[in-house]
Amino acid sequence: MDKGERMTVATNSRRDMSRRAMMMGAAAVTAWAANPARALLQQAGGGATALPASVEALIGRMTVIEKAGQLTLMAAAWAGGAATSLNPAGGSASFDGQLGDVRAGRLGGVFNGNGAVMAHRMQTTAMRESRLKIPLLFAADVIHGLRTVFPVPLAEAASFDAELARRTARAAGAEAAASGIDWTFAPMVDIARDARWGRGVEGAGEDVLLGRMMADARVRGFQGERGLAAPDAVASCAKHFAAYGAAEAGLDYNSVDISERTLRETYFPAFQSAFAAGSPTVMASFNEINGVPATANPWLLTDVLRREWGFGGLVVSDYTGDEELIAHGFAADAREATKLAFMAGVDMSMQSGFYLNHLPDLVESGDVPMARLDEAVRRVLALKVQLGLFDDPFRRIDPRREKTRIRTRESLALAREAGAKSIVMLKNDGGLLPLPRQGKRIALIGPFAAGQHDLIGPWNVYGTDAEAVDLATGVRATVADPSLISVSPGSGIDEPLAGGIPAAVAAARAADIVVLAIGESQRMSGEAQSRVDIVVPRAQMALVEAVAATGTPIVVLLRTGRALALHGALLDVPAILVTWFLGSQDGPAIADVLFGKTGPSARLPVSFPHATGQAPYHYDHKSTGRPNAPGPLTEYKAHYREFANDALFAFGHGLTYGTIGYTDLDVGTGRMASDGALTVNATIANTGTRPAEEVVQLYIRDLAASITRPVRELKAFRKVALKPGERQRVSFTLRRSDLLFVGRDLRPTVEPGRFQIWIAPSAQAEGVSGAFTLA
Structure with missing residues (x-):
């Protein structure tokens, strides 16, 4: 079969999928519009922004090369921070060369540049020396902060606090705008269920509801409440469309083979929430889906995104995504790759230069219609209009403002608050935590005990560990007598240290309490950092075993950007806190929780498996026809030889400094009319001696349906503050x-029947449970 025949088959297949998609779309808008969780919503920006007449007239005046230039986005040659290592501009790129491209109308914007001074020079060139005086667009990867660095997104998702995520995104957006940035390549809204995949650190974890809520919050935060033209607003970009987190074997950039039902139920909703919140742009993902790379997938980018959802904004490729169609084996050469990506629906090309080099010839030959070229240019110009750049190209470019609005006292305080609210307490046997602030000798041991390294986490362009506060500094500032604090690294991250373990053992024996700071380096999570074994490195486990043998009580601080499979002596320690990568105020935030200034209130946004071999694992899996009942493992049932088909620490798990109990479930009449509602409630009590903030979670299970349903699905949650001895009645409606699912015909449906319900502290906890019937 030749290329033409293959494309005909692919087109017919896409048409079949499109017909199903359009059928679903009509039903979805009607059936799901009222869903309070926003499973499938009307899309913001349903049509392209109407351009002012003066801007619309520019399209008619442009040459084809100038139009292709507007669709070309390149890494800034004068790069900022870590940009050169994260996204190199290319060996032949130079700042003078890029200024020349600006003058010639061959460049629409740059990303990850070096702040307001650089942006001012480039924008001045565009506005004074280019023929059409079209302002440039300045973009950047502001994933979890600019120079005030907030917890990595996975950590912040652990807060189960969408308003906190909105606030940190607002602060990050304001800093970015003060640095001359118009557009951020965030939020990443990929659902990630394979902990081997390193980019899970950039998202909100494994759950669809939590993912939707965080997508909505982060878009609104980046963009602010005064419109995109506000000088402190930046445009958001939902990424990566779509199913990047479903890469086979957790290998970054790998293929995805997935059903349309799973796409619609699991991987699409967070994008829909981002668009409903107003995100004007979306980034195509690197991966293929069912044999067609996302960057050249008309069904995904046109049939679903444009026609079904009505998205009218800008689609940008990921870094060299169009060029990579050749390595995928989908395009024969650069020219064909350009045509396939552009005609599939990618409006702007990032970094490859393919659009600039090949679109003019493709238009001249008739392979790309001029109307399609103008459509894409109009979307780029519309974004620039929305950002206010035609009114004032320098509205975000002010070197003086850049110096006063970055790393402010307020933003650093927010980073500390967000850090403390992101820490998950996995266990606290015997009430070891919180630690006393005085009178105890504390040994800080481990490769993360001290030092300005591995604090801010992966994928941060402009922040640095040198500006962050480490654990030892945070602890010494908290305790009454800093002289009682000792520090011993014990081991390196991956390798032993000469004499490290004996020194750590001596420190542990001399102390009353050990705080053992272990886990991943920030280079072990993030893009291109897939791991085959999601465990604490062997050198550190040797340290854990040696220190545990001293008998001194141990608190483990687990630094990680993913779920880890914990084992051995690590599981036997009395207390474990998951501290992730918390950003600029890492040490103080940890100290706040460690010593009880702030109680732990976060919950796991990802399930911690028993072993790597369980990956991919997610709590809302299906039952199978041979489930193992709770209790001992039974032959010929669905479990591993070593353990049950469950998590070591489940999604939603996290302890507080209180003692929390769930009682008295009330499901009312136990019946829900097809057009009605059902209010359920339970009593949550804190019988402990310390205040607590509990995340009360509502799960359901559809017990019999025409499509098998997960063993549990999160439908709502609420954070409840409880004083010692306080009880509260917590209600959900x-x-x-809330009961919709994608049926056999790929339409949203609800079927009458029996549902199990839990109000519980995690996806595996019983809490209180009951049942109701949908009429």
């Missing part, structure tokens, strides 16, 4: 829209 379920509606028909």
Whole structure:
């Protein structure tokens, strides 16, 4: 079969999928619009922004090369921070060369540049020396902060606090705008269920509801409340469309083979929430889906995104995504790759230069219609209009403002608050935590005990560990007598240290309490950092075993950007806190929780498996026809030889400094009318001696349906503050829209029947449970 025949088959297949998609789309808008969780919503920006007449007239005046230039986005040759290592501009790129491209109209914007001074020079060139005086667009990867660095997104998702995520994104957006940035390549809204995949650190974890809520919050935060033209707003970009987190074997950039139902139920909703919140741009993902790379997938980028959802904004490739169609084996050469990506629906090319080099010839030959070229240019110009750049090209470019609005006292305080609210307490046997602030000798041991390294986490362009506060500094500032604090690294991250373990053992024996700071380096998570074994490195486990043998009580601080499989002596320590990578105020935030200034309130946004071999694992899996009942493992049932088909620490798990109990479930009449609602409630009590903030979670299970349903699905949660001895009645209201699923015909449907319900502290906890019937 030749290329033409293959494309005909692919087109017919896409048409079949498109017909199903359009059928679903009509039903979805009607059936799901009222869903309070926003499973499938109307899209913001349903049509392209109407351009002012003066801007629309520019399209008619442009040459084809100038149009291709507007669709070309390149890494800034004068790069900022870590940009050169993260996204190199290319060996032949130079700042003078890029200024020349600006003058010639061959460049629409740059990304990850070096702040307001650089942006001012480039924008001045565009506005004074180019023929059409079209302002440039300045973009950047502001994933979890600019120079005030907030917890990595996975950590912040652990807060189960969408308003906190909105606030940190707002602060990050304001800093970015003060640095001359118009557009951020965030939020990443990929659902990630394979902990081997390193980029899970950039998202909100494994759950669809939590993912939707964080996508919505981060878009609104980046963009602010005064519109994109506000000088402190930046445009958001939902990424990566789509199913990047479903890469086979957790290998970054790998293929994805997935059903359309799973796409619609699991991987699409967070994008829909991002668009509903107003995100004007979306980034195509690197991966292929069912044999067609996302960057050249008309069904994904046109049939679903444009026609079904009505998205009218800008689609940008990921870094060299169009060029990579050749390595995928989908395009024969650069010219064909350009045509396939552009005609599939990618409006702007990032970094490859393919659009600039090949679109003019493709238009001249008739392979790309001029109307399609103008459509893409109009979307780029519309974004620039929305950002206010045609009114004032320098509205975000002010070197004086850049110096006063970055790393402010307020933003650093927010980073500390967010850090403390992101720490998950996995266990606290015997009430070892919180630690006393005085009178105890504390040994800080481990490769992360001290030092300005591995604090801010992966994928941060402009922040640095040198500006962050480490654990030892945070602890010494908290305790009454800093002289009682000792520090011993014990081991390196991957390799032993000469004499490290004996020194750490001596420190442990001389102390009353050990705080053992271990886990991943920030280079072990993030892009291109897939791991085959998601465990604490062997050198550190040797340290854990040696220190545990001293008998001194141990608190483990687990630094990580993913779920880890914990084992051995590590599981036997009395207390474990998951501290992730918390950013600029890492040490103080940890100290706040460690010593009880702030109680732990976060919950796991990802399930911690028993072993790497369970990956991919997610709590809302299906039952199978041979489930193992709770209790001992039974032959010929669905479990591993070594353990049950469950998590070591489940999604939603996290302890507080209180003692929390769940009682008295009330499901009312136990019946929900097809067009009605059902209010369920339970009593949550803190019988402990310390205040607590509990994340009360509502799960359901559809017990019999025409499509098998997960063993549990999170439908709502609420954070409840409880004083010692306090009890609260916590209520949730379920509606028909909460019970929707994608049926056999790929339409949203609800079926009458019996549902199990839990109000519980995690996806595996019993809490209180009951049942109701949908009429």
